Amino acid sequence: MEKWFVINKGADFAGIAKRFGISPVTARLIRNREVMGDEAIARYLKGGIGELYDPHLLLDSDRLTDILVQKISEQKKIRVIGDYDIDGVMSTYILYKGITRCGGSVDFQIPDRMKDGYGINDHLIEQADEAGIDTIITCDNGIAAIGEIAHAKSLGMTVLVTDHHEIPYTEERGERHYKRSEADAIVNPKQMECTYPYKNLCGAAVAWKVIQILYEKCDIAVEESYDFLENVAFATVGDVMDLTDENRILVREGLKRIHTTMNPGMRALILQNKLEPEQISSYHFGFVLGPCINASGRLETAKIALNLFLQEDVKKASEIAAELVDLNAQRKDMTAEGVELAMQQVEEGNTGEKVLVVYLPDVHESLAGIIAGRIREACHKPTFVLTKSEDGVKGSGRSIEAYSMYEELCKCQELFTKFGGHPMAAGLSLPEANVEIFREKINACCGLTEEDFIPKIKIDIPMPVDYPDIPLVNELLLLEPFGKANVKPQFADKNLGIDRAVVVGKNQNVLKLTLKTERGKSISAVYFGDVEEFREYYGRKYGENEVQQAFLGRTNGIRMSVVYYPEINRYQGNESIQIVIKNYQ
Template sequence: MEKWFVINKGADFEKLGKEFGISPVTARLIRNREVIGEAAFERYLYGSLKDLYDPHLLKDADRLTDILKVKIEEQKPIRIIGDYDIDGVMSTYILYRGIKHCGGNVSTQIPDRMKDGYGINENLIDQAKRDGMDTILTCDNGIAAISEIAHAKELGMTVLVTDHHEIPYTEENGEKQFLRSNADAIVNPKQQECAYPFKELCGAAVAWKVLQVLYEKMGFALEETYEFLENVAFATVGDVMDLTDENRILVKEGLNRIHRTKNPGMRALIFQNHLEPEQINAYHFGFVLGPCINASGRLDTAKLSLSLFLQGEEEAAKTARELVELNQQRKDMTADGVEEAKRVVEEHYMSDKVLVIYLPQVHESLAGIIAGRIREAYHKPVFVLTKAEEGVKGSGRSIEEYSMYEELCKCRELLEKFGGHPMAAGLSLPEENVDKFREKINACANLTEDDLIPKIKIDIPMPAAYADAGLIREFAVLEPFGKANIKPQFADKNLSITRAFVVGKNQNVLRLNLLTAAGEAVTAVYFGDIEAFKAYYAEKYGSAEVEKAFRGQINKLRIMIVYYPEINEYNGVESVQVIIRNYQ
């Protein structure tokens, strides 16, 4: 069951179209992405590096870089502590290469997911102390490490934090008290006192902004930081940040640079996935290259991914091959975990509003991916818990209507550690608290039945035959697509199916010849579950009518679709087809 609704944002689309040299359809699509007013349109369409915000606006950016400059000049040993996902790896790489360029005495450490868990911890701090480190610099973590940073300070170390996660807080009488560690400087745009105008940067973008300030103080040109834009873009998409405002510019600029990347590791990773640098778009970051980087942090150590970007050509080719193989292994293990999770839900927890699934045998690093797949299947917030070396660890993935981090705050007495965002979170708890946690998180959930119905947002109801190749090419101005800037979705109703056939190497693609209400022929393609499609229409119209459609005979089938038009090229001939996203 889905709810389809049209996004109805008002504006003078004709006027905007004329002003920016685009069609009124494209103008409406941009307005639907919460872009309001001519200045915002200008920035959306033509935003470039000159439109980025001043990094000095980040609270403590000057303080942190002043300290860092002295440490570099005094050759004090600096240890960067990152995280094991793509954002953590990219942040670590940016800071390491940048500080090295400034002449700093710098080394890196990325936590082992299984042994250390997320972020900075006492073991890593003690190890840094034993290694003779003077300063710890965190990236993509550290904001919630109150006691750990206190421990580092007791050992006499300087601690500098760069992060982008939610600020931890306690709540008394409905009032939030935000917590702050005693780090020497904390750069995180989410801090309440931070004047930075855009709060949705990923960890790598925060690290890059800090590096910009450092380069300025060390006498290097700002342009020298641009070599890291491809890493910032990679992390922004990989960490599923909103592709709005500044993030949109960073990803656009990063993609331009990755098309000409000189980094042997980046090139090797692209080639190992049978791609060319100039082909790369945001989709490849999120679904092809990114998972290879994350796979090492899941099944091996993320140090492998970090090393890829620091290697020469020969070594990089070998490491990239290893990462692609690890990712394949991760995919197979994930598929098994998803099947098991669905079985558990359907046997025990279908009536729960928040799904808490304990899978003791599943590799703990796969919890987040499995949670994401289960959320897609049932459109409910999901926590997948697995057995760890000590107790239970887990990851959550949410729906728009449910702020995961805030809800976990209500269960803090049952948890040992937790952190995250509204849409995703990580947690650890004693095994005996699993059932109590399931009960409490559900008891606290204020989700209505309506919240649990998937919402399909339609940009414009538009005849499926309307878009020509010119208009489809114009939609490229909307890219890069991703979270909060999704591919446009159109809808058309009362289409008849003149022919249906199954195609593709694995016979897993449904091709439909459709006729619009005005009698125009349209070719459509559907990549979803073909058997479910047949069953849906058999129930509605009878199996005989479905059979007729598959034989190309006149039939009674009528279909309503949510679609995206694209240009199909076959044997050098271009034609327009629509990709069906949803049907009724």
């Protein structure tokens, strides 16, 4: 059962609307997103490159770039070590291309998910030492690699860290002690001593800030660094970062550039997904293009994806992009099988757990996070999916808002060989013998209440479905890009009748409705969820006969409440409003 509630925040909506030339509806939506004060509202609506924060404010950024300038001038061998997800691939690309542009002798290495696991490790350090590498620079990893970096330093290497993950810590008597490695410079806005005004940058954004300073010190026009904004935007959305403050500007500016991208790999990936560059929105980053990049790191090697963006030959880029699209299709099939197995296990034995721990030894370890996310959505509980790997058990977790996953893992850290993450997601490795102990301890530590497990549907504004018009729907585009912490607005209306219901779509998986308001107005609606579940729900409430009547377009007694978003339906040159139903009851 869901709990619907209206976000009720106060402000002078009429005054804000007048000052910014927007409707009071849009003013209220902005306030609901915790954007307050004229300066913040102006930045939210129109912030551009000029409003980005000074990269020099990042702790150690000048120290790190001074070291890089020296290494470049001495032609020392530099190796970028990234990660196998979209943020890792994009940050590796940015550092590699940026350092190359400055004349550095640079190469890169991305860990193999299966053989190396996440981030820098002893194997990669020894490999770098054998190759005569003088300096390692990490991106999207390294902050927690205390022992590994000590090993690299013992071999005489310079180590530079660029990262955005949480700073590792130990806790004694309620007091946290943050760990710091022996790296020569660490750039991560999450460091306590870092005074950078925005803490939620992705790894690629941190890497880009470093390159901006490097270009400045190498007398390269800083405008050249803007070529990387499409990669920063892609990574920001792909790594599910908050689309607030500076991230909002980075994604908006990146999307502008991707609409005219000159990168053969980016263009090929877009075209292979049957899209055009000018169509790309944050949705495509997160749900169409991003999964293709992540699929390479999951099922093959992320070097395929990196090679795509480094490609200058259009034909070759097209071939690599097609390979990534195929890998993503395979990943979808394997995920569906894994989700089925996980749900079966939950239903058979794990239902009483507050924190779900699902052990699927035979599932591909790279799919654990996606499967955990699907189970979390279905059960609305923090979920860990564990799989068997060559050296024990590996897993990923996905959380709910009330549960800080990384902090909870810290309470069980003696059980793991490795762990890390964020409040909403985490990764871990542990011996197989510890799986059941982990299940028991993570649940014993859990302070969640039954209330925390009820999905909460936030409604921005209760609004009759026939109120939005074309100018208002167009104005709502000012709120884009949508994503985490800047979600698409949600409106709600109640006591709606159904004049007609019809199932459409190639796979018969879309429900089109004609709804009637209490005032007798008709409005077109579409629902992309589970059609069978919809029928069953109203069948239980009103009887199967009433549902049958609705699907035959006949008079019926069904009344429904909906959470919706209005959009413009364009057909044969005509424009009309239709609502997209997100939730119903």
